[in-house]
Amino acid sequence: MNAVDILLWGALPYVVALVLVGGLIWRYRYDQFGWTTRSSQLYESRLLRIGSPVFHYGLFVVLAGHLAGLFIPKAWTDLVISQETYHLIAFTAGTIAGVATLLGIVLLIYRRRTTGPVFLATTKNDKLMYVVLVAAIVFGMIATLTGSRTTAGMEVNYRETVSVWFRSLFIFQPDVAAMAGSTWQFKVHILVGLALFALVPFSRLVHAFTVPLHYLFRPYIVYRSRDVVVPTASRGRVRGWDPVGTLDRDRKTR
Amino acid sequence: MATRKLTRVMAQVGMVMNLDKCIGCHTCSVTCKQAWTNRAGTEYVWFNNVETRPGQGYPRRYEDQERWRGGWVRTKSGGLRLRSGGRFQKLLSIFASPVQPELADYYEPWTYDYQNLISAPLGDDFPVARPKSLITGEDTKITWSANWDDSLGGSTATAELDPIVEKLRNEANEQIRMEYEKSFMFFLPRICEHCLNPSCMASCPSGAIYKRAEDGIVLVDQDRCRGWRQCITGCPYKKMYFNHRSGKAEKCTFCYPRIEVGLPTVCSETCVGRLRYLGIILYDPDAVTEAACADEKDLYEAQLDLMLDPYDPQVIALAREGGMPDDWIEAAQRSPIYALAKHFRVALPLHPEYRTMPMVWYIPPLSPVVDLLTKQGHDGEAAGNLFGAIDTLRIPVSYLAELFTAGDTQVVTGVLQKLAAMRSYMRGVTLGTGRDPELAAAVGMTPDALEQMYRLLAIAKYAERYVIPTAHREEAHNLEELACSLDYEDGPGMYESGPFGEASGRPVPVAIETYSALKERQRADTAASSEALQHRAGMLNWDANQETER
Ligand code: HEM
Ligand code: SF4
Ligand code: SF4
Numbered sequence: 001m002n003a004v005d006i007l008l009w010g011a012l013p014y015v016v017a018l019v020l021v022g023g024l025i026w027r028y029r030y031d032q033f034g035w036t037t038r039s040s041q042l043y044e045s046r047l048l049r050i051g052s053p054v055f056h057y058g059l060f061v062v063l064a065g066h067l068a069g070l071f072i073p074k075a076w077t078d079l080v081i082s083q084e085t086y087h088l089i090a091f092t093a094g095t096i097a098g099v100a101t102l103l104g105i106v107l108l109i110y111r112r113r114t115t116g117p118v119f120l121a122t123t124k125n126d127k128l129m130y131v132v133l134v135a136a137i138v139f140g141m142i143a144t145l146t147g148s149r150t151t152a153g154m155e156v157n158y159r160e161t162v163s164v165w166f167r168s169l170f171i172f173q174p175d176v177a178a179m180a181g182s183t184w185q186f187k188v189h190i191l192v193g194l195a196l197f198a199l200v201p202f203s204r205l206v207h208a209f210t211v212p213l214h215y216l217f218r219p220y221i222v223y224r225s226r227d228v229v230v231p232t233a234s235r236g237r238v239r240g241w242d243p244v245g246t247l248d249r250d251r252k253t254r
Numbered sequence: 255m256a257t258r259k260l261t262r263v264m265a266q267v268g269m270v271m272n273l274d275k276c277i278g279c280h281t282c283s284v285t286c287k288q289a290w291t292n293r294a295g296t297e298y299v300w301f302n303n304v305e306t307r308p309g310q311g312y313p314r315r316y317e318d319q320e321r322w323r324g325g326w327v328r329t330k331s332g333g334l335r336l337r338s339g340g341r342f343q344k345l346l347s348i349f350a351s352p353v354q355p356e357l358a359d360y361y362e363p364w365t366y367d368y369q370n371l372i373s374a375p376l377g378d379d380f381p382v383a384r385p386k387s388l389i390t391g392e393d394t395k396i397t398w399s400a401n402w403d404d405s406l407g408g409s410t411a412t413a414e415l416d417p418i419v420e421k422l423r424n425e426a427n428e429q430i431r432m433e434y435e436k437s438f439m440f441f442l443p444r445i446c447e448h449c450l451n452p453s454c455m456a457s458c459p460s461g462a463i464y465k466r467a468e469d470g471i472v473l474v475d476q477d478r479c480r481g482w483r484q485c486i487t488g489c490p491y492k493k494m495y496f497n498h499r500s501g502k503a504e505k506c507t508f509c510y511p512r513i514e515v516g517l518p519t520v521c522s523e524t525c526v527g528r529l530r531y532l533g534i535i536l537y538d539p540d541a542v543t544e545a546a547c548a549d550e551k552d553l554y555e556a557q558l559d560l561m562l563d564p565y566d567p568q569v570i571a572l573a574r575e576g577g578m579p580d581d582w583i584e585a586a587q588r589s590p591i592y593a594l595a596k597h598f599r600v601a602l603p604l605h606p607e608y609r610t611m612p613m614v615w616y617i618p619p620l621s622p623v624v625d626l627l628t629k630q631g632h633d634g635e636a637a638g639n640l641f642g643a644i645d646t647l648r649i650p651v652s653y654l655a656e657l658f659t660a661g662d663t664q665v666v667t668g669v670l671q672k673l674a675a676m677r678s679y680m681r682g683v684t685l686g687t688g689r690d691p692e693l694a695a696a697v698g699m700t701p702d703a704l705e706q707m708y709r710l711l712a713i714a715k716y717a718e719r720y721v722i723p724t725a726h727r728e729e730a731h732n733l734e735e736l737a738c739s740l741d742y743e744d745g746p747g748m749y750e751s752g753p754f755g756e757a758s759g760r761p762v763p764v765a766i767e768t769y770s771a772l773k774e775r776q777r778a779d780t781a782a783s784s785e786a787l788q789h790r791a792g793m794l795n796w797d798a799n800q801e802t803e804r
Pocket of ligand 1: 109482
């Protein structure tokens with residue numbers, strides 16, 4: 001355990017958590033107008049209708065797997081199933097979901113690059129997000145496939161290292177040593193994952209935080225009183241009112 | 255039906271369009287676009303569009319609900335269900351909308367490279383202004399537009415795709431011919447219907463679409479919309495549009511900032527045919543769902559039943575109880591919408607079978623019948639001919655019935671006969687051959703009523719066509735004049751892109767003009783003196799009172 005370990009596994013996660021939570025609150029308060037999926041289906045529908053569901057559903061299975069693997073201590077599952085069975089299930093389900101996610105996003109990125117209008121509507125911000133997102137998925141798969149052995153050939157079970165560390169974060173006593181004992185594959189995957197979390201509030205990924213589950217419960221017809229906000233004469237530039245001919249994404253941000 | 259006890263009364267703004275007067279000039283569409291959708295991201299968006307019928311409409315074939323799945327359907331148990339599916343189904347398929355019009359179903363918006371006309375070097379060839387796509391900025395080929403089949407242009411090739419033409423052909427075996435002597439046509443201007451039972455709203459997972467309790471205007475909260483786009487599928491009239499730049503849904507706002515100060519909507523104000531009427535109606539919000547569940551053929555009547563008599567003391571009492579100001583009740587009594595839709599029963603809803611209870615009403619055109627008569631060598635205006643023709647010329651009537659009464663030709667025939675009777679009666683008056691009470695009696699009206707209807711349809715002045723109570727924002731209005739635009743000048747919203755790309759910054763209240771000032775200026779006798787309003791002439795607020803600058 002050295003200073004770098006402490007910084008990466010003891011401090012960084014909290015910084016990222018702050019950025020994530022703080023960023024979401026900031027964006028929610030100041031930028032409701034920018035909070036959208038920024039759908040590109042108007043431009044292209046055929047590939048999106050395959051790629052997007054495959055990616056999202058794959059991703060949800062992957063996320064569920066992460067939650068199970070990280071939150072449920074090994075000691076608990078050991079009571080029910082053997083480590084081998086657990087690993088087999090996790091490995092197969094995880095790989096299938098991971099491959100689906102990856103195929104989905106590859107298709108989405110292919111579509112984005114090859115469909116003119118979709119590409120034109122892609123910002124620098126989007127590009128950065130795709131790089132980090134794909135890296136997280138790819139390193140995740142590398143970790144799953146090869147991360148269970150150190151370069152020296154020693155068996156390392158992530159549920160005895162990464163998971164222990166992850167849970168320790170929540171009681172504010174980060175078990176830096178546990179994480180430091182993991183393999184480089186997991187370390188890289190986690191660092192990229194942290195970068196992704198830090199990016200969420202500032203990219204289109206925010207859309208995931210307003211999953212409209214309340215749709216299941218709200219009445220169909222919504223009555224609302226007139227807003228009290230008074231329309232003001234505005235001479236400055238107002239968002240959403242750029243003149244025709246302005247490209248979807250400013251060249252500066254592309 | 256009338257068993258329900260009335261407990262609440264609400265107001266709804268509505269519009270009536272008298273289709274016989276529409277000359278298809280598209281002024282309404284153009285002025286509306288200038289005012290609201292002349293922006294990046296909404297180039298293809300027409301809150302108001304004018305389509306030629308028979309024709310495919312905009313977007314293409316939007317009435318084909320088998321394909322587009324808009325509106326409501328009645329379930330076996332008699333309840334209502336969104337045609338596009340239940341709540342779970344919608345959430346599960348949210349990652350890519352299963353039914354969603356693409357740009358190709360609208361058209362690829364374009365502009366011309368006018369610059370080339372002046373900057374091209376001298377040469378033997380005339381310089382041309384090439385069409386450029388407003389989506390990609392590249393050269394483009396224009397293949398369709400919002401009114402490609404205007405005035406039946408190219409209709410021999412495309413009108414067969416009109417869903418109503420198709421339906422009449424397949425179900426009633428009625429061929430609509432596109433040869434000149436056998437064809438008919440009329441224009442159908444369309445805006446959002448500001449429905450009483452809007453399926454756009456019901457489809458929105460975020461609950462961002464709402465109906466204003468005071469006037470029933472349906473709006474999209476731009477801050478709450480997350481771009482799930484279910485509303486676009488949900489609206490059977492396809493009057494919900496996706497702004498591809500902001501990633502939000504947008505729709506006709508009934509020009510609410512103008513309506514609030516008592517000004518008519520831009521499309522009404524600028525209508526060349528002066529065929530639009532604006533007013534409010536009072537209705538029972540608790541009866542809407544039940545009315546929307548009526549049998550298809552009863553939907554029109556059910557919709558009329560929702561409109562309450564503004565002179566009924568109980569209605570007035572309940573309206574007051576709910577906080578409705580007296581001038582609103584008075585406006586409801588003078589409402590041309592109530593008069594034309596319910597009192598005279600000549601205005602019909604567009605596609606009541608979608609069950610959204612639309613609130614823009616249409617007086618069906620008599621002109622297709624007159625035209626066909628004239629083309630066949632008859633006097634299209636003579637009462638005898640006209641009455642006979644309404645009965646015998648099945649095609650225009652069944653076509654109109656598919657549009658306005660879910661196929662019930664009787665209702666349409668009734669309305670057309672009233673219009674025909676009015677024409678012939680007034681022809682008698684003008685030619686001095688006398689007032690023929692039999693004509694009125696033949697359509698179940700009195701001569702007085704017929705003349706009243708004539709006045710409302712033919713010569714109603716501005717103040718009679720637009721009866722719009724204001725929003726009582728006197729105080730707010732003062733604030734408005736005080737508010738300094740500098741408040742926003744340096745806000746992060748000033749910039750196209752904040753530090754985090756397209757998506758940072760604070761929203762600024764949407765406004766393009768100080769409407770109360772505009773109203774005052776428009777109605778004033780003297781030139782505008784307000785310093786603050788100078789340099790602000792635009793096509794829409796130019797009032798001839800203003801000094802021209804150049
Ligand atoms: C949990 C609820 C979520 C919902 C309902 C949802 C829904 C959507 C929708 C509607 C789109 C727009 C597709 C289009 O029309 O262009 C989209 C795009 C996207 N979503 Fe999600 N999403 C969710 C979660 C996530 C998560 C957790 C991630 C990744 C961490 C994610 C990554 C993306 C990406 C990368 C795109 C862009 C796809 C493309 O156009 O290339 N989503 N999502
Ligand atoms: S016509 Fe307007 S109010 Fe009615 S469903 Fe469509 S968008 Fe909604
Ligand atoms: S401005 Fe009036 S006459 Fe002209 S197209 Fe519009 S509705 Fe018809």
